[in-house]
Amino acid sequence: MSNDYPSRLSFVGTVRPGNTIEARWIIGHPMDSGMRVDDGGKRIFRNIIDRVRVRVNDELVLDIEPGTGLSANPYFAFPLSVPAQGGTVTIDWRDDHGRTGRVQQVLPLEK
Amino acid sequence: MPTIREAVATGALWLCLAQAAFAQGWPADARLSGRAFLTPNLARLQDDPAASPIGLWLERGATSWTASTQGPSCQSCHGAPGSLAKGVAQFPRLAGDGRTLINLEDQIRACRTRSGRAPASGSEDDDVLALSAHLQMAARGQVIDLQPPADAALRETWQARLSSGAQAWTQRVGRINLACVHCHDQNVGKTFRSEVTSPAHPTGFPVYRMRWQALGSIERRLRACYSGVQADLPKAGDPLLRDLELFLKVRANGLPVDGPSIRR
Numbered sequence: 001m002s003n004d005y006p007s008r009l010s011f012v013g014t015v016r017p018g019n020t021i022e023a024r025w026i027i028g029h030p031m032d033s034g035m036r037v038d039d040g041g042k043r044i045f046r047n048i049i050d051r052v053r054v055r056v057n058d059e060l061v062l063d064i065e066p067g068t069g070l071s072a073n074p075y076f077a078f079p080l081s082v083p084a085q086g087g088t089v090t091i092d093w094r095d096d097h098g099r100t101g102r103v104q105q106v107l108p109l110e111k
Numbered sequence: 112m113p114t115i116r117e118a119v120a121t122g123a124l125w126l127c128l129a130q131a132a133f134a135q136g137w138p139a140d141a142r143l144s145g146r147a148f149l150t151p152n153l154a155r156l157q158d159d160p161a162a163s164p165i166g167l168w169l170e171r172g173a174t175s176w177t178a179s180t181q182g183p184s185c186q187s188c189h190g191a192p193g194s195l196a197k198g199v200a201q202f203p204r205l206a207g208d209g210r211t212l213i214n215l216e217d218q219i220r221a222c223r224t225r226s227g228r229a230p231a232s233g234s235e236d237d238d239v240l241a242l243s244a245h246l247q248m249a250a251r252g253q254v255i256d257l258q259p260p261a262d263a264a265l266r267e268t269w270q271a272r273l274s275s276g277a278q279a280w281t282q283r284v285g286r287i288n289l290a291c292v293h294c295h296d297q298n299v300g301k302t303f304r305s306e307v308t309s310p311a312h313p314t315g316f317p318v319y320r321m322r323w324q325a326l327g328s329i330e331r332r333l334r335a336c337y338s339g340v341q342a343d344l345p346k347a348g349d350p351l352l353r354d355l356e357l358f359l360k361v362r363a364n365g366l367p368v369d370g371p372s373i374r375r
Contacts, residue, residue, distance in 0.1 A: 010160075012161065026166070073164040073324060
């Protein structure tokens with residue numbers, strides 16, 4: 001598992017059990033579409049994030065299969081319901097080169 | 112039946128009128144940062160730390176600033192980046208040899224080499240850009256302040272480089288046969304196809320350009336301009352680019368630094 005690509009996960013809204021908040025995730029990935037060539041004229045192989053799975057406390061809440069239409073440094077924003085006892089949000093991703101990464105963050109519960 | 116030439120001419124006339132009408136919505140002040148020309152959406156993106164891609168570089172810059180895996184960290188000599196804020200707004204300046212003009216990225220590259228880090232890969236190295244963004248962020252609000260050196264010999268060199276930059280600013284180049292001055296001085300605030308022409312005050316570098324999908328230095332931006340008018344591209348690190356940057360910065364003296372920023 002590597003985390004070469006920088007990424008950040010943040011939550012917007014009041015993190016309270018039962019509330020729906022917005023999770024925002026951005027990752028610095030090149031998302032090469034496979035259509036470009038480098039300065040020497042050689043084709044740059046396709047390398048996009050092709051699978052993103054979001055889990056809250058081991059429960060799969062979102063499963064994305066991004067395509068080549070996404071730009072570099074993709075940004076995802078999605079609603080998330082905060083479970084009763086709070087918990088951890090885990091994002092696993094995988095790209096065409098077989099790299100995988102995991103971003104994990106505890107939901108900062110507000111009283 | 113109108114000939115093709117007539118049709119094109121009429122079309123061009125309407126286009127010009129349409130552009131003139133459009134142009135009124137944009138500021139035409141010659142002393143504005145490029146930020147004033149952003150669409151509201153992009154301005155919002157730049158201000159949102161969660162969504163702005165610049166944050167990725169800023170985080171990397173902050174990590175790199177304190178990292179001491181290869182040689183001493185930046186922090187061990189310079190302290191917090193804020194201590195350099197004044198200096199950041201004074202680049203480009205003459206290097207120690209009294210002849211070479213260096214900009215902030217050159218200085219970072221030289222500093223990295225001196226302190227034993229792996230050499231930067233090319234002119235748009237991510238780590239160099241990240242450190243540059245980190246420093247610019249700390250220098251936000253500082254006023255661009257370029258003054259000729261006190262020493263007479265150095266001042267003469269500096270003045271010569273400034274003149275060379277001014278020359279580049281007014282020299283027509285490329286197949287399009289335009290000089291910088293034709294758009295960024297005489298037609299500020301008007302649209303050039305879908306682009307609004309800004310007065311080219313370099314306050315917001317490094318910039319995350321949507322077209323590049325990456326952070327880029329002022330050098331990359333200037334080279335993109337040469338490419339835009341279909342001129343011979345100056346090589347990365349060409350002294351001409353530093354001269355032009357010097358001229359632009361002197362021209363922007365007094366404007367606050369507001370980088371790193373997002374551009375189309």
